[in-house]
Amino acid sequence: MVRLLGAFFRSARAAAPSSRLPSRRLYSAVADPIQPVPDAKLKRLGPKLPPLELESPPPDPGTVGVNAMGMRLQFGGMDDCDIPIAIKPRSIKLDGDHLEIKWANDVPGYDESHVSRYSLRFLKYPSAIPHRGSAGLKRRRIDWDKEIMQRVQHWISYSDYMDDELKFTSAMRHLAITGLVFVKDIPDSREMVAKIATRMGPIRDTFYGSTWDVRSVPKAKNVAYTSQFLDFHMDLMYMKNPPGFQLLHCLQNSCEGGESLFLDSFAVASQIHHWHPEIFKELSQCRLTYEYNHEDHVYSNAWPVFEAGTPDSKQDPHLLHVNYSPPFQGNMLPKWRDYETTSKNIRALHYFAKQLEDERRIFELKLNPGECVIFENRRVLHARRQFNTSSGHRWLAGAYVDEDALLSKFQTLSAKYPFSWFGYTLPGPPYLDNKVEKLETETASKA
Numbered sequence: 001m002v003r004l005l006g007a008f009f010r011s012a013r014a015a016a017p018s019s020r021l022p023s024r025r026l027y028s029a030v031a032d033p034i035q036p037v038p039d040a041k042l043k044r045l046g047p048k049l050p051p052l053e054l055e056s057p058p059p060d061p062g063t064v065g066v067n068a069m070g071m072r073l074q075f076g077g078m079d080d081c082d083i084p085i086a087i088k089p090r091s092i093k094l095d096g097d098h099l100e101i102k103w104a105n106d107v108p109g110y111d112e113s114h115v116s117r118y119s120l121r122f123l124k125y126p127s128a129i130p131h132r133g134s135a136g137l138k139r140r141r142i143d144w145d146k147e148i149m150q151r152v153q154h155w156i157s158y159s160d161y162m163d164d165e166l167k168f169t170s171a172m173r174h175l176a177i178t179g180l181v182f183v184k185d186i187p188d189s190r191e192m193v194a195k196i197a198t199r200m201g202p203i204r205d206t207f208y209g210s211t212w213d214v215r216s217v218p219k220a221k222n223v224a225y226t227s228q229f230l231d232f233h234m235d236l237m238y239m240k241n242p243p244g245f246q247l248l249h250c251l252q253n254s255c256e257g258g259e260s261l262f263l264d265s266f267a268v269a270s271q272i273h274h275w276h277p278e279i280f281k282e283l284s285q286c287r288l289t290y291e292y293n294h295e296d297h298v299y300s301n302a303w304p305v306f307e308a309g310t311p312d313s314k315q316d317p318h319l320l321h322v323n324y325s326p327p328f329q330g331n332m333l334p335k336w337r338d339y340e341t342t343s344k345n346i347r348a349l350h351y352f353a354k355q356l357e358d359e360r361r362i363f364e365l366k367l368n369p370g371e372c373v374i375f376e377n378r379r380v381l382h383a384r385r386q387f388n389t390s391s392g393h394r395w396l397a398g399a400y401v402d403e404d405a406l407l408s409k410f411q412t413l414s415a416k417y418p419f420s421w422f423g424y425t426l427p428g429p430p431y432l433d434n435k436v437e438k439l440e441t442e443t444a445s446k447a
């Protein structure tokens with residue numbers, strides 16, 4: 001039903017007088033440019049509405065005038081099983097920005113006068129967090145490399161992050177777009193990483209603790225707790241729900257070395273999708289096993305390298321996550337795979353790994369005490385250069401926040417401060433601004 005309605009939404013927009021269309025860039029969250037379409041057109045579409053794809057139960061006649069979400073709440077006791085299989089629209093009428101439907105074979109208890117009334121906004125955005133909205137899982141992002149990130153890196157002071165809602169919103173918008181932001185001027189306290197994390201959402205607890213420390217220890221069970229070079233990886237891929245976002249607050253970093261490296265794996269995946277779709281396909285199908293196998297904790301899960309949904313077009317990779325963490329990789333391939341498949345998988349993995357060695361992609365910096373990096377764990381690969389423990393001290397405090405919590409934060413901030421969220425532009429040369437403009441337009445039209 002929603003897909004079908006999308007078709008006449010698009011035609012309605014095309015027919016709308018341009019003078020009535022607001023600036024989509026600034027207003028896409030608060031003003032809907034949809035204009036009424038002729039009832040005759042609706043009548044032609046009406047019989048095609050599939051009755052079993054109803055998104056919500058029909059409202060009580062007495063609730064007409066209440067928005068669709070309100071209606072859903074009032075019908076909280078009715079689930080899809082209460083909707084008769086044979087129900088279908090007998091009339092569909094557009095009344096301003098609401099759609100009115102009368103039903104044949106209606107829900108028992110409703111008579112001929114029963115009218116379902118849905119706001120077009122609800123039908124356009126039936127999910128509380130639209131998948132393709134600017135706060136959704138499939139939100140538009142800006143692919144970046146070293147040169148771009150050197151220009152657009154976003155820093156926010158701890159005091160602004162904690163106390164200035166608009167500046168915090170801008171930081172979250174930047175995080176949603178690039179997957180990487182930095183907090184500075186943080187008080188020198190081990191407690192700060194928890195405060196920074198909980199500003200975004202509940203801390204994700206793991207067997208490492210709700211927060212944890214990264215410093216070299218004797219006989220470390222995890223390479224992160226040594227002083228060795230730590231290659232590009234994502235954290236906790238051996239879990240069923242790897243954390244969506246990670247924080248690393250620098251408390252000490254006086255050793256030689258120990259620089260942090262970041263790389264946008266979505267940019268790599270998009271380029272592979274464009275130039276070598278056959279490799280993208282291999283990496284979407286090839287599931288790698290990740291394991292943590294020690295005396296007290298044993299975890300094992302398998303993920304495709306490129307976790308992709310159903311694309312809208314050949315150009316759209318519909319990337320949801322990248323899953324890649326060689327330091328924790330288990331047995332690479334199940335034994336029942338044939339040689340040809342295994343060989344293709346390995347070739348594709350080699351190609352992907354080779355892309356991660358390209359220094360033009362790698363953004364590097366050495367965190368100073370009082371600075372914290374926040375990054376999207378299943379997008380931004382992170383690594384660390386070797387450091388010399390005889391030359392000083394290195395101590396980072398870490399925490400995780402789940403992806404759901406950040407999507408919730410993105411959604412609530414975009415609704416509460418639409419001008420800060422949708423008006424946010426990346427600093428940089430004009431072509432970057434153009435990318436943001438395109439992003440907003442496409443988000444609004446596809447959501």
Ligand SMILES: [Fe+2]
Nearest residue numbers: 224234235382
């Ligand atoms: Fe890590």
